[in-house]
Amino acid sequence: MVPVANRPLLEYVVEAVAAAGIDRVILVVGYRQERIRNHFGDGDDWDITIEYVQQATQLGTGHAVLQAEPVIDDSFIVLNGDRIVEHSVIATVQNRMHDGETPVMAVTPTERPREYGVVTLDDNRVIDIDEKPAGPVMTNRINAGVYGFSPAIFDDIRETDVTGELTITATLNELADIADGVAAVNYDGRWLDVSNLWDVLSVNAALIHDRTNREGSAADGDENSSSSSVAVADDVALADNVRLGPNVTVGGSTAIGENATIAANAVIENTVVFPDAVIGAGAVVRDAVVASNARVGPNVTIAGGPATVVVDDAVHRNVEFGGVVGDNATVGGGATLTDGAVVGDNVRAAAGVVIDERVESDAVVRRG
Amino acid sequence: MCGIVGYIGTAGVGRDGNEATDGAVSASVGEIVHEGLHNLEYRGYDSAGVALVGASSGLTVAKRSGEVDALTVPDLPEATHGIGHTRWSTHGPPTDANAHPHTDCVEDVAVVHNGIVENHETLKAELADHEFTSDTDTEVIPHLLEEALAADPGIDLLEAIQRVESRLEGSYAICAVREDDDRIVVARRGSPLVVGRGEASSFVASDVTAFLEHTRDVMYLEDGDVASVGADAVSVYHDGERVERSVETVTWEADAAEKGGYDHYMRKEIHEQPEALRQTLAGRLDVDAGDVDLDVSFPPGFLADVEEIQIVACGTSNYAGRYAAQLFEELSGVRATVEIASEYEFGAGRTPDRTLVVAVTQSGETADTLGAVRRANAAGARTFAVTNTLGSTVTREVDGTAFIRAGPEIGVAATKTFASQVATLVMLAVAIGRNRGALAASDARDVLEDLRGLPGAVQQVLDDEEHVREAAREYGDSEAFFFIGRELGVPVALEGGLKLKEISYDHAEGFAAGELKHGPLALVTPNTPVLAVLTEGGRATETMNNVTEAQTRGAPALGCISAGSKYDTLDVSFEVPDVGVVEPLVANVYLQLFAYHVANNKGRDIDKPRNLAKSVTVE
Numbered sequence: 001m002v003p004v005a006n007r008p009l010l011e012y013v014v015e016a017v018a019a020a021g022i023d024r025v026i027l028v029v030g031y032r033q034e035r036i037r038n039h040f041g042d043g044d045d046w047d048i049t050i051e052y053v054q055q056a057t058q059l060g061t062g063h064a065v066l067q068a069e070p071v072i073d074d075s076f077i078v079l080n081g082d083r084i085v086e087h088s089v090i091a092t093v094q095n096r097m098h099d100g101e102t103p104v105m106a107v108t109p110t111e112r113p114r115e116y117g118v119v120t121l122d123d124n125r126v127i128d129i130d131e132k133p134a135g136p137v138m139t140n141r142i143n144a145g146v147y148g149f150s151p152a153i154f155d156d157i158r159e160t161d162v163t164g165e166l167t168i169t170a171t172l173n174e175l176a177d178i179a180d181g182v183a184a185v186n187y188d189g190r191w192l193d194v195s196n197l198w199d200v201l202s203v204n205a206a207l208i209h210d211r212t213n214r215e216g217s218a219a220d221g222d223e224n225s226s227s228s229s230v231a232v233a234d235d236v237a238l239a240d241n242v243r244l245g246p247n248v249t250v251g252g253s254t255a256i257g258e259n260a261t262i263a264a265n266a267v268i269e270n271t272v273v274f275p276d277a278v279i280g281a282g283a284v285v286r287d288a289v290v291a292s293n294a295r296v297g298p299n300v301t302i303a304g305g306p307a308t309v310v311v312d313d314a315v316h317r318n319v320e321f322g323g324v325v326g327d328n329a330t331v332g333g334g335a336t337l338t339d340g341a342v343v344g345d346n347v348r349a350a351a352g353v354v355i356d357e358r359v360e361s362d363a364v365v366r367r368g
Numbered sequence: 369m370c371g372i373v374g375y376i377g378t379a380g381v382g383r384d385g386n387e388a389t390d391g392a393v394s395a396s397v398g399e400i401v402h403e404g405l406h407n408l409e410y411r412g413y414d415s416a417g418v419a420l421v422g423a424s425s426g427l428t429v430a431k432r433s434g435e436v437d438a439l440t441v442p443d444l445p446e447a448t449h450g451i452g453h454t455r456w457s458t459h460g461p462p463t464d465a466n467a468h469p470h471t472d473c474v475e476d477v478a479v480v481h482n483g484i485v486e487n488h489e490t491l492k493a494e495l496a497d498h499e500f501t502s503d504t505d506t507e508v509i510p511h512l513l514e515e516a517l518a519a520d521p522g523i524d525l526l527e528a529i530q531r532v533e534s535r536l537e538g539s540y541a542i543c544a545v546r547e548d549d550d551r552i553v554v555a556r557r558g559s560p561l562v563v564g565r566g567e568a569s570s571f572v573a574s575d576v577t578a579f580l581e582h583t584r585d586v587m588y589l590e591d592g593d594v595a596s597v598g599a600d601a602v603s604v605y606h607d608g609e610r611v612e613r614s615v616e617t618v619t620w621e622a623d624a625a626e627k628g629g630y631d632h633y634m635r636k637e638i639h640e641q642p643e644a645l646r647q648t649l650a651g652r653l654d655v656d657a658g659d660v661d662l663d664v665s666f667p668p669g670f671l672a673d674v675e676e677i678q679i680v681a682c683g684t685s686n687y688a689g690r691y692a693a694q695l696f697e698e699l700s701g702v703r704a705t706v707e708i709a710s711e712y713e714f715g716a717g718r719t720p721d722r723t724l725v726v727a728v729t730q731s732g733e734t735a736d737t738l739g740a741v742r743r744a745n746a747a748g749a750r751t752f753a754v755t756n757t758l759g760s761t762v763t764r765e766v767d768g769t770a771f772i773r774a775g776p777e778i779g780v781a782a783t784k785t786f787a788s789q790v791a792t793l794v795m796l797a798v799a800i801g802r803n804r805g806a807l808a809a810s811d812a813r814d815v816l817e818d819l820r821g822l823p824g825a826v827q828q829v830l831d832d833e834e835h836v837r838e839a840a841r842e843y844g845d846s847e848a849f850f851f852i853g854r855e856l857g858v859p860v861a862l863e864g865g866l867k868l869k870e871i872s873y874d875h876a877e878g879f880a881a882g883e884l885k886h887g888p889l890a891l892v893t894p895n896t897p898v899l900a901v902l903t904e905g906g907r908a909t910e911t912m913n914n915v916t917e918a919q920t921r922g923a924p925a926l927g928c929i930s931a932g933s934k935y936d937t938l939d940v941s942f943e944v945p946d947v948g949v950v951e952p953l954v955a956n957v958y959l960q961l962f963a964y965h966v967a968n969n970k971g972r973d974i975d976k977p978r979n980l981a982k983s984v985t986v987e
Contacts, residue, residue: 032831034639037630241650243820259646259823261655275646276824293824293945328828328945348932 001035002082002200003274005207006239006255008039009194012084012207017077018046019087020094026071027081028064030055060165062157069154078168080145084192084203089146092185097148102180104148105172107141108187115195117143117169119184126182129169143169144187196311197342198321200289204272205253208235245281263298270304270320277325280333287322288337294325297333297351309340310357326361370456370468370482371408372561373578374543374552375400376449377569377599397447404571404578405436405452409976414457415467418442419478419545420450427547429478431467449552449599451543451572453480456981460503470507472514473499477525479513479544481506482574483559486538509542525553526596530608533557533594539735543572552597556589560733560761563587563595563602565615570597576618577776584618588759616759632974634779634871638960639830642823644774644784648791649823655816658809660799662770662792666724670750671803674724677704678749680712680740681728682984684782684866685789689728690859692793695949699797699815701806710987712740714747723749728793730777730785732760735987741765754792756785770796779975780982781870783960786863787826790953791819818948825945829957832942836958839926839940840965847895848875850923851959852884852914856952857906864899864959871974872967881914894922899959902927902935903944903951926962928955 001008010027017025025043029036029052036052043050053067065078075097077090089106096104105126107119118137120128129143147168160171176182192203212235229247232238237255244250248262251269256262260273263281271285274292279285283296286304290296304322308315323337326344331337332351343349344361353365375397395403401418416439417431425444432439436454453468460466469478485491488505491512498511509532516528523531525546533542539558546553554561554572564571564583571579576586587602589595590613595604604613630636652661664671677696679689689706696704709727714720725744729737732755741762744751751766756774763769774788798815801807843849849868851861858880865878879888881900892898898918902908912935915925919937926940930951935941942958944951967974 034830034833038636038639038643241646243653243655245656259649259820261820276642276821276827278821293821293828327831328824 001032001039002194003255003257003272004194004200004204005211005237006257009084009203010036010081011039013079013081014040014043014046014048014050016085016087016090017079018048020090022077022090022094023048025050026068027052028055028067029053030058061168062160062166062171065149065168066154066157066166069151072151075148075150078147078149082194083145084190084207085144085146085187086189088189089144089185089187092187093146093148096183096185097150100180101150101152102183103150103153103172103175104183104185106144106146106187107184108144108189108191109140110142110191111140113137113140113142116193119143121184124184124186126172126176126184128176129173131167131169141186144191145193146187147172196316196319197289197324198287198309198319198340200272201253201270201287201320204255205235205270208237208253208255211237239275251286257292271322274327285322287320289324291325291327291329291345293328295330296325297331297335299334300331300336302337307338307340323355331355370480370574371405371454371578372451372480372482372541372543372572372574373401373404373408373453374449374451374480374545374554374572374597375404375569375579376552376597377566396443396445397450398441398444400582401450401452402436402439402441404573405439405454407578407580408454408573408575409436414462415455415464416453417455417467417469417480418450418452419469419471419480420444420447421545421547421549422447427471427475427478427545429469429471429475431469432464433462433467448550449545451478451480451545451552453482463502465502466504468504468506470502470504470510472510474514475547477510477513477517477544477546479506479510479542481509481540481542482561483540483557484538485509485536485540487536491535505538509536510544513544513546525549525551526594526605529553529555530594530605541574550598553594554589554597555594557591558735558738558761560731561589562759563589563597563613565602568599570599570602572597577778580618585615586618586759587613587615589613590764591761618758632779632964632968633777634781634783634974635964635968637777637779637784638957638964640775641784641787641957642827642830644788645791645823645826647773647775648788649795649819650773652795653816653820655813655820658812658816659802660795660812660816662795662799663768664752664770664796664799664803665768666750670721670724671800672805673722674702674800674804675722676718676724677702677800678712678723678725678744679704679706679728680709680725680737680744681706682709682734682736684786684863685728685730685734685737687859687863687866688786688789688793689726690862691790691856691953692797694856695794695797696800699794699807699812700801701804702800707740709734709740710736712743714744714749718749720748721750725749725751726754726793726796727751727762727766728754728789729760729762730756730772730782730789731982732757732762734762734984736984738762738765739987754789754796756788778982780977780980781867781963781974783867786956787822787953790950791822794819794950815949818950821945821947822950822954825947825950825954826957828945829942829954830961832958833961835940835942836961837965839942840962840969843897843924843926844872844966844969846874846897847893848877848891849897849899850884850888850892850918851876851878851899851901852881852911852918853878853901853952854881854907854911855905856949857881857901857903857911857955860901860906860952860956860959861899863956864901864963867960867963868966870980871963871972871977872970873972873978874966881911884914885917889917889921892918892921892923894924897924897926899962900925900927901952901955902929902933903955904930904946905949906952906955908933928952928958 233252239258245264257275276293280298283300302322321340323341329347341355342358349365415433468480485505491508512532541559541561566583693704753766772788851864853861862878865876868876
């Protein structure tokens, strides 16, 4: 579970659902579901009931919805677990569902429509959803990932004619062509998405900013700092039991998770550090994501700043992104990460290496 | 070993629309008592029963052998209070007649009891004209109450209990109700009993988990207390004098004791270990100073002069003690021994005021361990407890306590509490070593950094569960399982064997690896897998030689190895992240998962294995 401002992203989604007055939530879980179950339990902390259904193999969003069919017998709302929305849009979709059986989807404007499903509307009716269109687009309205369905959707998903992944949007595109179609509701509120790794940084910054505005300094944990020479910016979220060594500097828009260690003289800025991670003495870590239990060695440099990142042949220019260190990965002393390097889970990188691209999980990186 | 619950209050009134009660309590008295029994089911589950009292219905008893679910609680909306019991047999087999509550001859008084009335034979002989219907020691109590009430009709149930209580020998927590009496009367000596205070309602139970969803305000009774529990007030008496017992607030969450989407508490608790360990360590490690902030308040100079640390514990806690004893010697520079609590005597040749006795008990109520603490106290030794349970009996009998802060553990097979016990004891070893000047700050720092790495390392092992599941599928149907290790790997091998036999009912044994060739090797065949601890802190190379001895006899070999090392001959390797002296503790998580999946594939009742109970409050 990816933490932003030291709480799992999914928790913000669950909170919005609870705030919209919905008291039963079904989480479709797959990868590392135990962590999710541990965190959310039966939902008592949110005064809702949480149930779990398992999606054994990830065959698309439509397939995920199908897994919930045995426990659903009435209209329901579907949300993506990695997109933060306000509770108002959930309530709006829910209200619209009272009008009938027609599927409902929320659409929202964005600055980067081509990275999402661009929705063409006729009044409030969906005409077409074009996933990540290659050419110019006529609208900046995209699929917000909040849907209202009746149980009829399960048959519709099964009958969808697709090759490859069974996505909800494929089903909705088919339904858009027939009589009742798909209804759209407009949403202009906050919409935060982490489909790209570096989005974690901006979402984290936005949520810390919220909290700082609300409560003053966001640094509320019982950090275990033995030194008065530590400098921590106001817009930093420190979890409980974080250890900050002497002369550590923690710059703005940074979140540091429970039981993480930042050793002496390290400089951390605009970074998300997950629980149990260790950042060594003298390291400079900027615009980065350091995942659970990762070990960043002494004097490692993740310089940050604008980078050109290539993901699956798509080139993303000018993103503020220093790099990622995956779960349990070890980066040796004095190593350098540049250009949005992604070090996979469990990678062991030797001292002094320079990493400027993606390193697959479980790999070993040596100096050549 | 049994669970007691009682409720008195305005439940059920609201149901008839007469009077609104506080929202949380809207079920009937019977339903609340039944639900409390469910919450306590881990304490015993071979019979259950309730007694309900109402103004017009009088006293109604329902009881039977079998699990709590099998019990039908009478639907009496007008009942005002009730008591319940879930039993784990000590005297007499699990039958309907032996189930609690027990009553007197005329069914005027009903009693539930946890513990043992040691002089029940003598008392029974004195009650020759009474009609006994069960084989239990408990049944003498209602008949004694009947005698007391008949002898002096002026007294009430409270006074009757005070008179009877002085005649009972042994340990007990008693809860009694009487027809036409509007209170529950309780007595405690040696067995746990807590009182919960809600709004216009009160609860009594062996353990706060019974009523945590209703109230968090708890009064812990002390040994020898007798209390009269009403909906609005609780009066406590000690030696006949009215005393006050303070009300404390329980902070942990009730839902932490629910399964939260897992099939079994045990698997949930295995997966809670990273969080439990973070709680155990939180705020206690000062890595820069190389010290531990553990509230160890001994008189100045005591630790400097201490000659021996004796750890007393049973079962899994004993193995946690064995792990720690090696570190007490290494880090604290003190001779350390581990005793099985039931066998413990303060032996000759020791100076009591230079001996520290450390009792390790999850529940703080383990009768064998309490007995050992009492023998140590009697001998004049200084005593210390490492426990998970605030307010438990052991904490009141020792000179100091360290809480492991693992959160409630419901599965009978201990998992997360073992990890938290070891982590707490390692901190204690560092604290004592630093206090004595036996441990350099830099050496302490290495250990503390390993401890800080523990939660993440355990999480990494949990993420590898699929690998263990496969191994359990492949090797689960073997004839026997042998667990071996050296040094810190020995307690882990013992614990691995215990865990597997507890929940899968398979033959499983742990050995010091070097002992294999001195006997147990005779049992090794191609159908007896050997599971070995081959990590740092476990003298891996030597242990591997013993693994090879077993492999030569055809046994499959599964090993927990340090990250980066490689043993080509192992059939299965489980990789343990680099965390120094706690690597064997992390290896143990693989063995827990292995035990779980072997037992689960066999369809065992994992959270309530046959014949076992969670907190063993009998000797």
